[in-house]
Amino acid sequence: MKEIEKTLENKSVRPTAMRILIYKYMAEKEIAVALTDIENAFAKADRTTLYRTLKTFEEKGIVHQIDDGTNISKYALCEPGCNCEIEQDLHLHFHCNNCDETVCLTEHKIPQVNLPDGYVAEDANLVIKGICEKCSGQ
Amino acid sequence: MKEIEKTLENKSVRPTAMRILIYKYMAEKEIAVALTDIENAFAKADRTTLYRTLKTFEEKGIVHQIDDGTNISKYALCEPGCNCEIEQDLHLHFHCNNCDETVCLTEHKIPQVNLPDGYVAEDANLVIKGICEKCSGQ
DNA sequence: GCAATAAATGCACTTCCGTTGCACGGTTTA
DNA sequence: TAAACCGTGCAACGGAAGTGCATTTATTGC
Numbered sequence A, B: 001m002k003e004i005e006k007t008l009e010n011k012s013v014r015p016t017a018m019r020i021l022i023y024k025y026m027a028e029k030e031i032a033v034a035l036t037d038i039e040n041a042f043a044k045a046d047r048t049t050l051y052r053t054l055k056t057f058e059e060k061g062i063v064h065q066i067d068d069g070t071n072i073s074k075y076a077l078c079e080p081g082c083n084c085e086i087e088q089d090l091h092l093h094f095h096c097n098n099c100d101e102t103v104c105l106t107e108h109k110i111p112q113v114n115l116p117d118g119y120v121a122e123d124a125n126l127v128i129k130g131i132c133e134k135c136s137g138q
Numbered sequence C: 001g002c003a004a005t006a007a008a009t010g011c012a013c014t015t016c017c018g019t020t021g022c023a024c025g026g027t028t029t030a
Numbered sequence D: 001t002a003a004a005c006c007g008t009g010c011a012a013c014g015g016a017a018g019t020g021c022a023t024t025t026a027t028t029g030c
Helices: A002-010 A017-028 A035-041 A047-059 B002-010 B017-028 B035-041 B047-059
Strands: A063-066 A074-077 A091-096 A102-109 A120-131 B063-066 B074-077 B091-096 B102-109 B120-131
Touching: A002 A017, A017 A035, A017 A047, A017 A074, A035 A047, A047 A063, A047 A074, B002 B017, B017 B035, B017 B047, B017 B074, B035 B047, B047 B063, B047 B074
Parallel strands: A091 A120, B091 B120
Antiparallel strands: A063 A074, A091 A102, A120 B120, B063 B074, B091 B102
């Protein structure tokens, strides 16, 4: 538990009770979570607090935002090797069409793409949709 | 003009005046358009009509929907070689961070990605963000 | 051509998510 | 201790997607 506090402090985020809970929740989940997910998990917490906490986490490089094509912003904790705050975050995400969950495939990087002349790439987002490990195994 | 009518009829879509106008509008634009764009272009048309027209076009394989990460659904006409109604549409899209426009790079296909065991890919979406041809040239 | 049917359109409304303004309260700092 | 700052909670706004129903327009069968 103290580890979470340290992690937050290292990222210049004051470790309040709420923030620690949210961090813990996201650490336990292995999938990307939406604001609504956290809201449901902490019924007593206010939406705005969660919203701003995620924004703070994102700015400080604690989580990264994921656009998985559902038009609902999701977030996942940055892995130790995640450089999304410095460079573009180039790992890809997988969205399961069955269970509707989204996971980071941090070890899978987005392949380099040759763009036409005049186009300058700054960021990339690759989402693979299909059936995830859990759902295909059943 | 008659060509558009034929195109729609070939796709089993009745060529009404509104639909022809929308098709023409999208054909003249070289970028992906949002519902709001069409709404602004045809002030007298109703939102619902445009919305349902796009849905119909999508079902019939006339346009494909694009998720460019702006959380606003955009649409672009399918090219002759576009197989998005049969298989997954594997070309990538480019979103300009400067002019906020999104274009199809139909000749650029999404590279094959090796997924971990148990994951089955059904669809893929790759969006490159950066500066487009028009904006970088200035 | 006319009535019956089906399709397309228009209007009103709802819902969901993201976002912001403002006020309160606790914590830190001078 | 007072002042400043930051986190939190409440309320409300706004954009976009989506739905139900009435009305108009087009198609079909007689």
